[in-house]
Amino acid sequence: MKTKQIFITRARKTGALMVVLLLALLPACSQAASVSTTNTSAAVTAQSTTAATTAAVTDAALTPAETSAAVTKPANPVVRLSTTTSVNDSGLLPVLEKVFESSTGYDLQIIANGTGAAIKLGESGDADVLLVHAKASEEAFVDAGYGMERIPFMHNYFVIAGAAADKAKVADCKDAISAFKAIAASQATFISRGDDSGTNKAELALWKSAGVTPSGDWYVSAGKGMGPCLTMAGEMQAYILTDKATYLATKAQTELVICLGESDDLKNTYSLIAVNPDKNPGVNTQGAQAWIDFMLSDPARAIITDFGTKEYGEPLFFYDGAPS
C-alpha cells in the first residue's frame, strides 16, 4: 500500500533523470563535434611528439602579414591527404598542417595507412591527394589514370638500425647490400615490415640484390607500421631497415643504434600526387592543388629543412622542391 506508492514515485524519478541526462548529452555531443573540427590542428599539434620543434618552426615560418590576415574559407574546405604511417610517425605533418590551414583556410585531414592502402584510397576517391614513397607503385597509379602526375619533392635515407652489440658487424659493411648479406649469414634477428609498404618494398629489393631469400626464425615478418616495428626491434634487439625520421623519433625508447647510415642504395624519395577527378569526380581538385602548391612553396621548404634540427641536431628530410 504505502510502500507501493513510494516505489512508483521513485521509479518515475529515476526514469525522468535518465531521460534528462540523455537529452543533455545530445547537444553536448554535437558541440564537441564542431569544436573538434575547428581545433584539429591545435589538438594534433599539442599531441605531437616533436612539440618543441613545432613551436620553433611555426613561428619562423609565419610572416607578420599572414598571422593577422583573415583568410576566406574556400568553397570545399576539406582536403583529404592520404599518406603512409612512416611519414605520419615522424611528426612532420602536423607542423605543415597548422601553417597550411591558417594560411589557406583549408581543413587538412590526414589519413595514415600502409603504402598499399594509402594508394588504394586514391584509387577509390576516398582521398584528394597522396604523399607516399613507393616509386613503382606511384608510377603505376599515374599510368592507370588515377593520378594527375607524380611530383617527387623531398627525400631521406633509410638506415639499418640494430642493437649496439651489432652481432653481424653491419657497421663494417660499406653498403646496404653487403650488410644484408652479413645479417643473413649470421642469422641475426631481422624485423621486416611485411606489409607491402614503401619501406618494405625497399627492403625486399635489397634482399633480392643481395641474392638472399630471407626465411627462418631469424626473419620476423611483423605486419605493422614503422613505429611499432621499431619498438619490436628494440624489444628483440634485432636489425631493422627504417627511415631515419621515425628511427630518431623513437630512438630514446628503443635504444637502437644506426649500424649503417646514408648509402646510395638506401635513398627514399617522397612524392605528391593529386588524385585525378576524371576517375573520381567527387575529389577536391582545388584543395589538392592548394596543398601541393603549399608544399612546393618557401614556407614549406623552411619547415621541412628545419624539421628535427633542434631535437636531433640534423634534418630528418632533404628538400628537393619541384622537379625541373
Next chain:
Amino acid sequence: MTDMQSQTAYLQDFEKPVTLTGLKQIWRDRIVLDVPALTLLPGRRYALLGANGSGKSTLMKMLSERLTANYGQIGYLPQKPYNFALNVSHNISLGIPQGLGLSADEKNASIQKQLDALNLTELSACRGNRLSGGEAQKMALARLLVIPRKILLLDEPTSSLDLNSLAQAEAALTDYLSQNNSLLVLATHQLSVARRLCDEMIFLDQGQILALGPISGLMDPSRNSRLSLFLRYEHGMNSIE
C-alpha cells in the same frame, strides 16, 4: 544397518532438551515471527500448525539455522526442495555426508532401501528435475531419510502426495523415527498427518505461539479460540471430531 547406527555417534548427539530464544523476524514493518523462547525435547515429535502466512516456514528456517549451528548436520526439508538435474539415486545420495566411512556398497544399500520404501525404484535412473510434484517430494524425503540423524525438520513434506504415496511416506517416516529416536518438527496443514505422526503440537498464529502441548490438546474444548478458528476454517471442523 548396525554399522550405520554405530556411525551416528559422529553426528553430534542430541540428548538434552534445547531451548532456543529470540526467534524474531520483521519484514517491512510486519512482524513475521515473534517467538521469545521454544524448548524442544529429544525424541519427541512436534506438529507445527498454522495458517498460510502464520510464520511456519520462517520458524522452520530459523530452527534449521540455529540447530545446525549447535548440532552439526541435521535433516531439514524446505517447503520447496530443489530437485537437481541428476538421476534420482544421485539426488538421494546427496543426503549422505562425507567422512562417515561408509563403503560404496553400504551407501548404495541405504539408497536402495529408501527407493523401495517410497516406491521410487523404477524412477531411480530418471532425472530429478523431470519428476512430477509428488514424486519429487518423495525423492526429497528420501534424501533426508537415507542416513540416521537425530533431528528432522520437515516443512510441508507431504503436501503433493496422493493417498497411496502418503501412506508410503508415513510408513517410512515412522520406521525412521522409531529406529533412531530422532526429534521431529513437522510443519503441515494436513491435520490428519499431524495426528498420525506427532505427539506434541505447536500452534502458530501471526508469528506467535498461541498453543503448545500434547496433540490431544487439539480436541480440548478449552483450546485457544484462534486455534478453534484455524481448525474450523482449515479443516471444516465445526465440532470436536
Next chain:
Amino acid sequence: MTTFESVFAAFASGDGELYKILGLTVCMTLLSTGFSVLTGFPAGAVLASLSFPGKKLLRRIIQTCMGLPPVVAGLFVFLLLSRRGPMGSLQLLFSLPAMVIAQFILIFPIVTSLTLAAIESRQKAINQTISTLGLPRYKKYLLLLWECRGSLLTVVLTGFGRSLSEVGAVMMVGGNIQGKTRVMTTAIMLETSKGNFGAAIALGLVLLILAFLVNVIANHFQEAQND
C-alpha cells in the same frame, strides 16, 4: 593471399599460411577462454555463495573490469613483459603466451561476473535444500555450477566470442608476427592496411564461419541436455 578468391582458394588447398593463422587463432582462443573458465567458474560460484565485508565493492570492481578497454589491458601486459619491464627477463613479449595473458585479463572478469549472475538466481533454493546435510564445500560449488550449466554454456560462448574478436590488445602484445602471432583479426588489419580489401573481407568471412560453427556445436550440446 591478396584477393577475395585467393583466400578461399588457400583455404581449400590447405595453404600453409592461412592454416597457420587459423591454427594460432584457435589455439589462442581455446587457451584464453579455457583459463578464464577454469578460474572464473569457481570464482563466480564462491562469490555467489559467500558473504563477507566488502563483497559489494568487489562485485562492483569486477563488473567495472568487464568493460576494461582492450588497449588498456594490452598496454599493461606490454609494459609488464617489455624488456625493461618487471617480467622482461621471461622474454614473453610478442608471443602466444603474451596474447593469452592479455586476453585472460579481459575475459576473466566477464566470465566471473556472468557466472556470478547465473548462479545467484538459483543459489538460494539450492543452499536451502543442502546446507544442513553436510556436503563438503567443493561439492556444493560443483552442484551449483552443474545446475546452472545452461547459462554457463552461454557464458563460455560469450568469452569465446570476445576472445575471437579481440584485435587491439592482441596486436600490441603479439606483434602480428607472421607464423608466430598472426591471428585472424590482426591478419585482417594487415590486409586492410595493405589495401587488399577483398582478402580482408574473405578473412572476415572465414572468421565468422568459425564463430558460427562453434555456436552450432555448443547449441547441439545444449539441446542434448534439455532432452
